Amino acid sequence: MTVYLRQVAAIVRKDLLLELRTRERLAAMGGLTVLVAILFHFAIDQGLVRMQQLAAGLLWMTILFGGMLGMGRTFEMEREHGAIQGLLASPIPLDGIYLAKVISNFVLVALIEVIALAAYWLFFGFDYGGDPLLLAGVLAVATLGVVAVTTLFSAISAQTTMGQTLLPILIFPLLVPVVIFGVTATGRIFASRPAQEVEGSLYLLAAFAVLSLAAGAILFRYVVEE
């Protein structure tokens, strides 16, 4: 493993260890996810509305709002005792810090997706239909795009007094492509449509994720430099 990857792994390991100890972000994100499932369980008359038609939208609403709640605090832990200055004073390239934060956020949001899918199955007896691997692929690339954008903007919002209030205003317009293609692809998988109907959205989501990651890696230095 190269030094660069070991440095990235060190930050990921540290972030996940801190999250495991505090469960600050995971508790907020998981709480919201379960709350959404409970609310819709009572709000929807499952005799009138087919869960299949709602599930994709519900899942993406959970990912976006839950993700925002947790990822908005990505750099909070680095403000304690000036830890971010310690990171910046170390030899890890700045894009490595960004990449590490993307990976640790990705793990958290993926966990939330698992909790959401389990909650829908529990509360609605939801049958996920379709190809589970294709569903995992769509969720993975779409989540990567969401996380890449949100991580960059959480670094920006961490330096403002408005902080987390500012974050949704900044990123929701940028996430419109992910929402459109993510909901479309997920809905088609839930409806057990052929894989060919999902491929187009999947490629667009992958392109968005790659572009967002590249832009984030380049722009991150301008965000954290003084």
Next chain:
Amino acid sequence: MSGSPSAAPRTHAPVLEAASLVRDYGPVRAVDHVSFRLGAGEFLSVFGPNGAGKTSLLRLLAGGLRPTTGEVRVSGIPLTIGDRAARGRIGILSHLSFLYGRLTARENLLFHGRLHGLEDLDSRVPDRLRDVGLERYADSRVDTLSRGTVQRLAVARALLHDPEIVLLDEPYTGLDAYAGALLQELLSALKHGGRTVVMVTHNLGRGLELADRVAIQVRGRFVFEARRAELDAGGLERSYRRAVEEGA
């Protein structure tokens, strides 16, 4: 000290150079045309009143802050924000510890060691903890430690990777007499190991003890500079008082 840095060759070529450094924060000039050159094994103590720009100067030297004009050179090579490799040659102790409260002392050092790409952390981390007298706190979470203990751990963090250049911002803050003496020994070992040290402090006595050169910074500018041999404690105190009064 155990695990102390191997002696670097003493040379007259500048290891650390500040070339007419200026840093403005909007209309406020925090660092005003500061220049100096330090070779291997040289120790510069910078004194100054609160708000003199000492911390900004250290951040410029560490490459954590972009100069408005002027530049910092490490072994003759300009230090840029994007130059990450140069950071491996610099150790900085700020007035913030750069430590994570919810990690243990050992976990914090392991983390910083991995960031520096160090391989021998199994032996290096216990050595550094021993150097600062914190072996028994190795598995204590930082947020349970006293301020002085955290400061000692921050010293261990700053020196973990055997940096050639050590930048210290008020390193004696929060330290009791024992810990202060321990730190003095560490700094002395660094100096005699050929490390280049810049220390910012209010403590004239401590600062003078190890210094080869001293400077007094007022309103961003070095208003007084002298070699250690040209000064005694009384002379430094008089110079300091005069410089601060004239700058006020």
